[in-house]
Amino acid sequence: MNTPTSLKDKKIVLGISGGIAVYKTVMLLRLLQKAGAEVQVVMTPNAKEFVTPVTFSSLSGKPVVSEFFTANSGEWHSHVDLGLWADLMLIAPATASTMAKMANGVADNMLITTYLSAKEPVMIAPAMDLDMWKHPSTQRNLEILKKDGVMIVEPQSGYLASGLTGKGRMAEPEDILKSVEEYFSRSQSLKGKRVLVTAGPTYENIDPVRFIGNYSSGRMGFEIASELGKRGAEVVLVAGPVNLDFNLGDNIKRIDVCSAKEMYEVSRKEFPEVDFAIFSAAVADYAPEEYSDSKIKRENLSNLTIKLKRNPDIAAELGKIKTRQKTIGFALETDNEIENAKKKLIKKNFDWVVLNSMNDPEAGFMKDTNKITMISSEGEVLPFAAKSKKEVACDIIEFLERYNTNE
Ligand code: C5P
Secondary structure, eight states: OOOTTTTTTOEEEEEEOSSTTHHHHHHHHHHHHHTTOEEEEEEOTTGGGTSOHHHHHHHHTSOOBOSSBOTTTOOBOOHHHHHHHOSEEEEEEEOHHHHHHHHHTOOOSHHHHHHHHOOSOEEEEEOOOHHHHHSHHHHHHHHHHHHTTOEEOOOEEEEOTTSOEEEEEOOOHHHHHHHHHHHHHHHHTTTTOEEEEEESBOOEEEETTEEEOOOOOOHHHHHHHHHHHHTTOEEEEEEOSOOOOOOOOTTEEEEEOOSHHHHHHHHHHHGGGOSEEEEOOBOOSEEESSOOSSOOOGGGOSSOOOOEEEOOOHHHHHHHTOSSOEEEEEEEESSSHHHHHHHHHHHTTOSEEEEEETTOTTSSTTOSEEOEEEEETTSOEEEOOOEEHHHHHHHHHHHHHTTOOOO
């Protein structure tokens, strides 16, 4: 059973759109309040057809916001103020239409304008008929919303109002409450901690148009930074050249660099101030010894030899000067994987190393999934199943949370 104060002092905007599942939202409001939350209800015009606003205003102790203006007085309801007030916006039920409007910024009602002004994180509990849920349009909107950082409480399978059976039922109020509670406990777990994350490839310039680089997309590091931010950490993300459409949170300072040398210099400067560092960048090991200011002309050469010099090993250099910092590195191996990863852990003075095997079809560069084994300096070896890079980021961060005792 939930402790009655798990949401004490939390302010929640409860957005309600028009589906039959609105009747469950009455119970959800009660549960949020019992857990200690202060709730402001915002309803779409359609939602009011299912359950009257009087039910929600009586229970929440606040007038329901639904129109842009109060008809008689002309009083304007500020969606911007709501966005500043709330710690979380929860939309339950979220209909297919509301999801589509959210994904595309169609601000034709108070719920969507509130969403577009929301400074706080947003969670939705979709509810609709099974065919509407499965429709490519809904699934496309769902992906857009996930990418925009919206948290999803997945609908459940079962008997639907249409008489059909399948996936589309809004999650039960108790399950939605659990997701809200989990979000708030997660969002505090790294509050006050500073974390350095390196991500992406590095490019080592040969001349103004050519470089030596690698295929790293940077996605793993960006997922890690984004998840750290959601847990309240202050993140410095040192990113090589990446081409990612990524919505990072407010507490992430992104510093773009190009070469390994630049990545080293920025990381070296930030490192003394951080509690944790995660080295997920695929740093080029070598750079051209000489850089040509003008484009090297093919006509002037019978053949071209590029002399290379070693780049700084960022993780190893910072490993030498680490004091209180806990560090996590990556190892991408092709053979003797565990043994090589352990060697890397010692050489670079990591507390944990994340091993991904090149032999694994679900791991590596340019993929959306990863399959890792976590290895600790104390000898623990913990294999994980293949997961999305977002889920892998969450798994890795759990190891940092172990150290987060504030001693
Ligand atoms: O030695 P290897 O490149 O396999 O080590 C991988 C780990 O070391 C990764 O965590 C990577 O980010 C880090 N690294 C680094 N600087 C380098 C090379 C690797 O920080 N020059």
